[in-house]
Amino acid sequence: MKILVCAKQSPDSTVRVKVAGDGKSVDAAQITWAISPYDEYAVEMALERKDADASTTVAVVSLGAARAKDSLRQALAMGCDEAILVSGPGADALEGLAVARALAKVALEAKPDVVLCGRQASDDDQGLVGAALAEALGWPHVATITKFAPADAGAGSVNGIDVWKEVEGGHEVWRATGPVVLTVQKSEKEPRYPSLPGIMKAKKKEIPEKDVASLGIDASLPRPEMVKMEPPPSRGGGKIMKDGDAKQTAQELARLLREEAKVL
């Protein structure tokens, strides 16, 4: 089986994101970048297939700034066979639909049996690219999956893929024939820890780069635009009531909740 994983690089969850001076983007200084968590699950899920069947090949593609190469190396260190970077001027500013169209070109060239995406990216939480990619390719799409496996374990090409999908109170099993796009909720195991030999090997691996301009994406298509970005309001300090007996404190608390906090 041939799997293509689409992985986006986004700020690591340990980073405290700050709004940049323009008021509509993230301050890129001092950000540690990492594979977006759902995409990391997608990488892990692909590698779990590879563990089960050594003939599986896993390629990973990332579209974005040149620094996304570091995240691709992380995926290679985890065990992916090859990585493709789609970059170039403006690559990190593309919005979801354009990204999906660009990735579709890469997928058509790579001819995978399965394309895996995370269900949504941790930075914009749009959840668009996976579904839009399926649409652009004209392939079926199953969302929020937790597992997939070849439906027919017989030799040769894959005849069908069974897909486990989480729903309220249980799960469904779907069968897809032909190539399919799956968006991942969670892998069975936590994303694996790259071994040191894996890291060293990944360091030496060649990562081919495609210029996003060469993919012929029409930039004149209608697109939404970010207007404003604001952090949540900072939390005010709490109030500790120490004085007075229990009855007084309770009365004071009720008064504060009604008059100041206005929740009663």
Place this chain on the structure above:
Amino acid sequence: MTPPTQGYGAIVLLVLALGAFGAAAWRVVQLYRLLRLGAADDRADHLGQRLRDELLIYLGQRKLFKRPYRIRGLGHALIFWGFLVITWGSADLLLRGILGRHMPFTDTVWYQWVLDLFAAAVLVSVVVAWIRRALVHPPHMHVAAQGYVILALIGSLMLTLLTFEAAAVASMRGGPSSVDLMASRPPVAALLSPLIPASAAIGVFAVAWWAHVATVLGFAVWLPNTKHLHIITTIFNVGLRKETPRGALALIPDIESKETFGAATIRDFSWKDLLDGYTCTECGRCSDSCPALATGKPLDPQKIVLDVRSQLLTEGPKLLVDPTAATTPPPRWVGSKPDELWSCTTCAACVEACPVTIEHIDKIVDMRRWLTMNEGDVPPEAQRSLTAIERAGNPWGQPPDTRADWAKGLGVPTFAEKPDAEYLYFVGCAASFDRRNQKVAGALVRILRAAGVSFAILGTEETCNGDPARRIGNEYLWQMQAQQNIQTFKKYGVRKVIASCPHCFNTIANEYGQLGGEYEVVHAVQLVKRLVEEGKLKLKDGEAPRELVAYHDPCYLGRHNGIYDEPREVLAGIGGVEVVEVRPHHRERGFCCGAGGGRMWMEEPVGQRVNHKRVDQIISVRDLMATDGATVSKVASGCPFCLIMLDEGVGAKGVQEELKPVDVLELVASRVEVSA
């Protein structure tokens, strides 16, 4: 005494002796060749200290006498010292029997008396040891048939020795005989001699003598095939033990050029690890003291050592015959025991307890290195902490730009602001990010200010010292963290470092030197003690009521770095405070809080939680004191991880109001006198 080897006797004895020692030597050579399969490990340093160890630990049997084994230790020491004296005598018997010559001193009255008394003492000790094994089953001692046979052999050696000596004394009753007079009349032999009729004395002497010599030779053949080999290997194991600080793990030099990491096969362990295996006597003292084993975890430190030995003895010979066997899949037994390996808190209770200086932690970490770096096979929570260190520079994954937030409003300068500061206060991740421990950092700042110490912090330029990564087995990450800190230290010309966390302290003081970072490092408690002694820090006298404070020894202050007295002296120097020992688990027998070795960030689903057991121990001491009307109201420690674990423990036991965990520094800071 004339040995009964007239005529062909001497020749028979010569043949027997050559055969026995030949067989023993063959086995020893084989064991040595197996040992050479191990990886290199240079132990040619600290020669003076090694000599001292031989005298104190081997000859002096010092570690045998540790609490709570004093009586049992005496039994062992008597057998050991007796063995030294008697082996001299055995050599003498063989020399006399074969060549008619004798060993020095053996004709002297004092030697014969010493020999006689030790033979009796050994005999008594052997009987006691036998009874103990048979009736009072020692919890973790590996008691097998072999142990009884060895005891029986030692016993029969003593019995035959005393018998032929008694016969020699008895033979004197009938006047001069062909047996030389035992004119020295050693006391035990003299006491036994009336049991032997004078007429039968010469016959009894000959039979007992030959029986004794035959036992000696038989023992020599069998010994290298048993755990009793330790009487020889201990000489080397003690003399070649790690003389670098106990808390320092070995560096993997030039790590980027290596292809495999840590230990998975017997070739990956060092020859010293293999020698440890030969030396283990299966006494179980390491297991007795292991907090993981005591709380129902699958780890048994003794088993780790014995597993290495059994791997060597089963797989090693194949490798000796066919060195290319290395290309076939190696015995990957390490991968089959992750739960054992991840249970270790690296508290060093086992290392402390081992009478023959076996190094358990280094093996466990070496196997963790293989799991972590080679296989990427790490418990998920440990993996999260490693990834957090990689990405955020702290194992909790807190935003790195908030590292110095605890110091906001305290006016603590960074080195960038105060480049001429004398000391760097290396805050550490716990005191930087954990709310409870941030108060300890604040307390230290108050103390340093009051004593007029010139210091600064690195602020957001500080990053995790790497200790958790190294102990989880990610040496590579440790090296990256250490190098980053060393670079920052260099940038500011840091020479003196204060650490309030024993893990930071241990790594910077004992391990950064491996990468060229040499500093004068003190734990805050050591510095406080010095400041008080120098009169720079004045503590208010206790108009406060008498307060009983239990002291919990952090492993990385105590066992790993020998800092037992300073925290106690600092506590005792606070007016009104009286230190309570958590007996018997105090000082070098301190019981781990459960957070070392990276366990701080791992779940503990199996067995009792280590910190709960520790809190139980503290509560039982408190309850015992309470029967005398004394109230232990606090438990003090000197480690942020201990503080977190104790806090959780007293909470779970519902005693958080009556038994408050604190850091020693907080108690000091509450009594600091701030001069104008």
